[in-house]
Amino acid sequence: MHKVAVLPGDGIGQEIMPEAVKVLDKLGEFSYVYADVGGAAIDKHGKALPEETLKACRQSDAILFGAVGGPKWEKLPPEQQPERAALLPLRKIFDLYANLRPAKIFKPLAGASPLKPEIIGEGIDILIVRELTSDVYFGQPKGIEGTGDNRRGFDMMQYTAREVKRIAKTAFEAALKRNKKVTSIDKANVLHTMVLWRETVAEVAKKYPQVELNNMYVDNASQQLVKWPHQFDVILAGNMFGDILSDEAAIITGSLGMLPSASLNEKNFGLYEPVHGSAPDIAGQKKANPIAQILSAGMMLKYSFGMQKEAQRVEDAVLKTLEDGYRTGDIMTEGCQKVNTQEMGDLIAERI
Numbered sequence: 001m002h003k004v005a006v007l008p009g010d011g012i013g014q015e016i017m018p019e020a021v022k023v024l025d026k027l028g029e030f031s032y033v034y035a036d037v038g039g040a041a042i043d044k045h046g047k048a049l050p051e052e053t054l055k056a057c058r059q060s061d062a063i064l065f066g067a068v069g070g071p072k073w074e075k076l077p078p079e080q081q082p083e084r085a086a087l088l089p090l091r092k093i094f095d096l097y098a099n100l101r102p103a104k105i106f107k108p109l110a111g112a113s114p115l116k117p118e119i120i121g122e123g124i125d126i127l128i129v130r131e132l133t134s135d136v137y138f139g140q141p142k143g144i145e146g147t148g149d150n151r152r153g154f155d156m157m158q159y160t161a162r163e164v165k166r167i168a169k170t171a172f173e174a175a176l177k178r179n180k181k182v183t184s185i186d187k188a189n190v191l192h193t194m195v196l197w198r199e200t201v202a203e204v205a206k207k208y209p210q211v212e213l214n215n216m217y218v219d220n221a222s223q224q225l226v227k228w229p230h231q232f233d234v235i236l237a238g239n240m241f242g243d244i245l246s247d248e249a250a251i252i253t254g255s256l257g258m259l260p261s262a263s264l265n266e267k268n269f270g271l272y273e274p275v276h277g278s279a280p281d282i283a284g285q286k287k288a289n290p291i292a293q294i295l296s297a298g299m300m301l302k303y304s305f306g307m308q309k310e311a312q313r314v315e316d317a318v319l320k321t322l323e324d325g326y327r328t329g330d331i332m333t334e335g336c337q338k339v340n341t342q343e344m345g346d347l348i349a350e351r352i
């Protein structure tokens with residue numbers, strides 16, 4: 001039986017998590033260990049990631065995470081703030097270097113996208129695979145030195161072949177389960193780091209002859225994403241370029257409450273969470289859209305538990321619920337029926 005560490009966190013995390021568990025329970029038998037994280041954990045245990053929570057994660061096969069943070073904890077020193085003191089250590093401790101963010105437009109929600117209907121067509125389905133633990137964000141040296149006009153800020157962009165190989169492998173493996181196409185993003189025309197990136201990705205690609213590999217400069221990719229998004233299946237990118245492109249891809253889907261994510265390590269242990277935060281403005285009002293959390297649970301089935309069929313059933317049930325005209329407030333359009341968080345969870349669970 002798969003064991004899941006369930007960390008609802010703060011704000012709407014507490015409301016959307018039960019809906020994801022409800023859907024999981026329709027698909028199999030899982031054992032859950034609930035633990036506090038974020039602001040809720042600071043209030044109860046004095047820190048955002050208590051020992052017991054870490055233990056629960058270590059003893060589980062995957063972590064299902066809600067969201068953390070809120071105005072109550074914003075005045076704490078940065079290193080004690082819920083996001084920084086909970087999520088960053090979890091990523092580090094479990095070496096969660098592969099961030100997977102699907103940017104999918106379900107056809108019934110095409111109207112929410114800022115892109116023209118003729119560009120969206122039948123919907124968009126892209127998976128962004130972003131390296132999460134290296135690149136210019138972590139490279140040394142970094143800092144600010146000197147004085148006056150000679151003051152200098154610097155950050156080292158760097159990748160080792162090992163780091164590129166493992167994230168490229170994640171992208172190719174993911175492409176095998178999708179439309180067998182990887183677009184690798186770089187800036188090999190000006191950056192040495194990216195020459196190594198391109199060469200290493202090409203090497204990994206040799207092991208996946210079924211998958212088509214294209215290389216694209218990051219500036220071109222940012223244009224292509226809004227001009228012709230259908231050309232993409234899996235986008236593979238380093239930490240910084242992936243950071244920027246995944247947000248661009250998120251906004252073209254038009255709805256934050258719909259976007260799941262996964263962060264994986266080499267053993268396919270993963271942390272699964274919605275892309276959005278704790279939404280303090282609507283917390284406790286039953287207005288939150290639980291779909292991002294439910295789809296995150298679906299990703300857990302697919303990537304950590306190898307339950308492809310069940311993962312597909314989650315996506316199909318979400319699509320069917322939207323086709324049947326049910327909407328939470330954030331995705332509401334004329335002629336649809338407005339439902340609350342719990343009702344949306346029930347409707348999706350019924351359609352599994």
Ligand code: NAD
Pocket residue numbers: 012066067068069070071083087256257258273275276277278279280281282287288289290292330
């Ligand atoms: P947010 O994502 O929480 O909310 C942005 C807007 O989107 C809000 O208007 C909110 O009501 C709406 N929204 C978000 N998710 C929704 C959902 N599921 N259904 C309906 N509407 C939804 O971002 P924010 O307001 O910038 O941040 C709020 C708090 O969350 C902050 O403390 C921030 O640090 C934290 N945060 C946490 C994470 C995380 O836990 N991974 C990520 C981002 C932000």
